[in-house]
Amino acid sequence: MTIQSNISELASSNFMKCKNYLYKNYGESPGKMLVHTGVLGWILSSAAQVLAIVVNDKISAKEKMFLIPQEFADAAVNILSFYLVTNSFTSVGNKLVKSGKLLTPKLKKFVDEQKIQDLGKVTTDISTNMTGDIRDHFMKFKGGVSIIASTLGSILSCNIITPVLRNQYAARKQKEILAMKDKNTNEPSLQDAPQKSLKSFGIRPLSMADYQKLAYMKFSGNSGNMRI
Amino acid sequence: MVSAISSFIKNSSVYRTIKSGGQKVQQAFYDVIPNKVISSEKWQKRIEWVNKEISTPENRLILGVTALMSQPFIDAHNKSVDEDTRKVSVCRTLAKIIAGTLTGYFIRKGCIKAIDKWSKLPSSVDKAGNKIELTKLNTIFSPSNALSDVCNAFIQYKNALGTIVALGVMTITNFVIDAPLTKFLTNKFVAAAGGVKHDDSK
Numbered sequence: 001m002t003i004q005s006n007i008s009e010l011a012s013s014n015f016m017k018c019k020n021y022l023y024k025n026y027g028e029s030p031g032k033m034l035v036h037t038g039v040l041g042w043i044l045s046s047a048a049q050v051l052a053i054v055v056n057d058k059i060s061a062k063e064k065m066f067l068i069p070q071e072f073a074d075a076a077v078n079i080l081s082f083y084l085v086t087n088s089f090t091s092v093g094n095k096l097v098k099s100g101k102l103l104t105p106k107l108k109k110f111v112d113e114q115k116i117q118d119l120g121k122v123t124t125d126i127s128t129n130m131t132g133d134i135r136d137h138f139m140k141f142k143g144g145v146s147i148i149a150s151t152l153g154s155i156l157s158c159n160i161i162t163p164v165l166r167n168q169y170a171a172r173k174q175k176e177i178l179a180m181k182d183k184n185t186n187e188p189s190l191q192d193a194p195q196k197s198l199k200s201f202g203i204r205p206l207s208m209a210d211y212q213k214l215a216y217m218k219f220s221g222n223s224g225n226m227r228i
Numbered sequence: 229m230v231s232a233i234s235s236f237i238k239n240s241s242v243y244r245t246i247k248s249g250g251q252k253v254q255q256a257f258y259d260v261i262p263n264k265v266i267s268s269e270k271w272q273k274r275i276e277w278v279n280k281e282i283s284t285p286e287n288r289l290i291l292g293v294t295a296l297m298s299q300p301f302i303d304a305h306n307k308s309v310d311e312d313t314r315k316v317s318v319c320r321t322l323a324k325i326i327a328g329t330l331t332g333y334f335i336r337k338g339c340i341k342a343i344d345k346w347s348k349l350p351s352s353v354d355k356a357g358n359k360i361e362l363t364k365l366n367t368i369f370s371p372s373n374a375l376s377d378v379c380n381a382f383i384q385y386k387n388a389l390g391t392i393v394a395l396g397v398m399t400i401t402n403f404v405i406d407a408p409l410t411k412f413l414t415n416k417f418v419a420a421a422g423g424v425k426h427d428d429s430k
Contacts, residue, residue, distance in 0.1 A: 019371040019389070026388040027374075027381030030279065034287055037391045041398075048399045101258065103265045104272050120263055122254045140380060144275035147282050151290055158291055159298045171308030 028139055031090040031146025038154060039083050046075030077169070081161050086153035093149025097142040100126045104141055110134050279380070283387040284394075285336040292329025299325065312424040316414070319421060323413030327406045335397055340390030343369050347386055349377045 026033035050071045053064055096102040100111055100119035111119065111126055118124045127138055237243050266272055282290075303317045347369040352360045360366070369389060374382045418424060 016372055019369065019385075020373045022388050022392075023371040023373055023381065023385040027385045030283065030384045030387070033384060033388045033391070034284060037284055037388065037395065040392065041395050044395050044399045045402060048402055052403065095254075095258065096261070099258065101261060101263050103263075105265060105267055108265050120258060120261075122251055122258060136380075140276050140279050141272075143380065143384070144277075144279035147278050147287075148275070151282070151287055154287065154291055155294045159295045160302075163299050163302045167302065167306045167308070171306070175308075 028143070029094075029146065030143045031093060031150040034147065034150045034154070035083070035086050035090050038086060039079060042075070042079045042082055046071065046078065049075075074166075077165055078162060081165065082154065082157045085157035085161060086150055089153025089156075090146050090150040093146045094142060095122065097138075097145050098127060099124045102145065104137070106134065106137055107141065280383075283340070283384075284391040285333050285340065288329060288332040288336060292325055292332070295325045295329070296322070315421055315424060316418060319417035320410070320414045322417055323410045324406075326413060327409040331401055331405050331409075332398065335401060336391055336394040339394035339397060340387055343386050343390040343393065347371075347377075347382075347389075349374055349382070352377045 026036075050068060053059060053067045053071060059067065099121060100107075100116065103111065107126070110130070114126075114129060116124070116126055119126075127135065127142075130138055266275070299321050300318045303321050304314060306314060306317070309317065346366055348360050348362055348366045349370055350362065352362075354360055369386075371385060374385065376382065
């Protein structure tokens with residue numbers, strides 16, 4: 001009974017720590033929250049895709065060897081491009097307000113009253129001595145700017161950069177498949193060759209039919225994972 | 229131990245050189261941007277409105293709408309694939325965006341609403357202005373460091389927690405709702421676009 005109550009107390013205290021951490025970290029940084037939940041969304045979506053392949057009985061072990069690394073490669077492209085672009089946009093938005101480069105008349109008045117020097121320097125933080133109403137106004141303004149910046153960043157990364165990168169990747173893969181098909185027509189013994197010699201040709205040890213089937217599954221609708 | 233290592237790294241000359249180099253690059257970028265005071269009240273109100281009203285569900289909706297305006301055109305102009313593949317690709321992209329955006333928006337919205345219901349504070353009141361009686365259930369997600377339930381930080385906290393829960397829910401609905409809905413819509417769109425000459429997908 002004592003052990004049970006201790007475990008329950010520990011779980012409850014850790015849960016409270018988690019909630020307080022979320023409140024402290026995301027309460028005043030909605031832009032950061034959009035970036036982090038966006039990345040988490042991509043990670044979960046990619047993990048679900050990999051899991052779906054791992055547990056799918058209709059896909060053979062050989063096919064899984066092809067599909068799983070491809071899924072990881074896709075996930076890396078999606079997550080990296082989303083994080084790098086969106087996080088950069090959000091940081092710039094936050095820094096513009098924090099350094100005093102982008103102000104409202106109310107904030108400008110505060111900055112002048114406080115005689116804050118070096119406006120626009122990356123090391124400047126105009127919010128250091130802010131309290132009360134002016135701090136509330138600053139937080140709302142900074143929050144709005146950072147949400148606009150992170151939304152612009154995610155539009156650029158999810159809707160332009162990622163589809164273009166993926167189309168180029170898919171086109172390269174299709175060319176590889178066509179090249180392999182040509183090679184296979186000229187060298188019929190290739191499919192029966194030992195795996196070691198297949199590797200020496202720079203191709204994966206899969207049959208042509210398998211490869212084409214997988215390539216169709218993977219690249220015909222080349223817009224990537226199911227974004228959640 | 230960890231803090232000692234961290235302080236050793238931060239005090240090292242290599243770290244300080246990299247940090248100061250990074251700051252110089254950043255500063256060169258910010259120097260290009262002119263200082264600006266937003267004097268228009270209309271724009272100030274719009275920015276405050278964004279802070280108050282736009283969170284992850286609306287962000288997902290905006291991403292979906294802008295995706296509809298960009299991704300099908302990127303796929304339609306992908307000259308590296310044949311015409312049939314291009315047509316299916318455009319239809320699948322449209323279907324995927326519609327299915328993903330609808331489920332993404334509504335599940336996020338629903339989870340944030342649920343978190344709001346179960347994150348009451350001593351200062352919480354109902355629509356009629358009466359104090360809400362706190363129970364174990366309606367305080368299950370309440371943080372202990374929140375000052376008031378009307379402050380911006382608490383609203384953003386509920387959005388963050390609701391979104392995290394929604395992401396967990398969506399790893400399941402991704403397969404249960406999105407995938408079949410995408411398949412259904414893709415087939416409808418492909419049929420509406422006149423079908424394909426060589427359908428190898430079946």
